[in-house]
Amino acid sequence: MRLGNARKAIGNVQTGPLGPVFFIAMLGTLLLPPPAAAQTIEEKAQLCAACHGENGIPQEKTTPVIWGQYQGYLYLELRDYKSGARKNAIMAGMAQGLTEKDIENISEYFYVQPGNLASRY
Numbered sequence: 001m002r003l004g005n006a007r008k009a010i011g012n013v014q015t016g017p018l019g020p021v022f023f024i025a026m027l028g029t030l031l032l033p034p035p036a037a038a039q040t041i042e043e044k045a046q047l048c049a050a051c052h053g054e055n056g057i058p059q060e061k062t063t064p065v066i067w068g069q070y071q072g073y074l075y076l077e078l079r080d081y082k083s084g085a086r087k088n089a090i091m092a093g094m095a096q097g098l099t100e101k102d103i104e105n106i107s108e109y110f111y112v113q114p115g116n117l118a119s120r121y
């Protein structure tokens with residue numbers, strides 16, 4: 001909630017008979033830190049940047065480009081690293097931390113990044 005809205009809300013609730021109660025409840029929601037939010041796909045993808053590059057250019061020549069890669073390919077490779085069908089110690093470790101849904105989302109995330117690996121239309 002933006003501060004302006006919060007002030008407005010506090011202003012409104014103070015007028016009712018239960019105003020002070022709501023006021024204290026409101027203060028609580030303003031002062032308590034938000035519950036630890038689940039990691040977003042962007043946050044998860046930040047881990048990948050350490051090797052696959054901040055801007056799609058991998059740090060090492062032996063690390064493949066994944067920005068702009070076909071979504072289906074990324075999905076299958078990540079799934080295979082996770083199951084062990086494709087063996088690589090580094091990527092096996094990375095894929096273990098991803099759920100099936102993460103793998104879907106992260107594949108889409110890298111597919112839509114600028115890059116020229118996948119040909120479009």
Ligand code: HEC
Nearest residue numbers: 047048050051062063064066074077078088090091094106
């Ligand atoms: C510590 C370095 C490192 C990190 C971090 C890392 N990777 Fe990798 N990744 C590699 C290397 C090295 C390979 C090549 C492995 C091989 O030969 O199979 C690779 C391969 C891949 C491949 C297969 C690409 C291809 O062309 O076959 C995909 C997909 C991939 N990584 C996705 C990811 C994603 C998504 C993340 C983040 C969740 C990630 N990687 C994090 C180093 C890393």
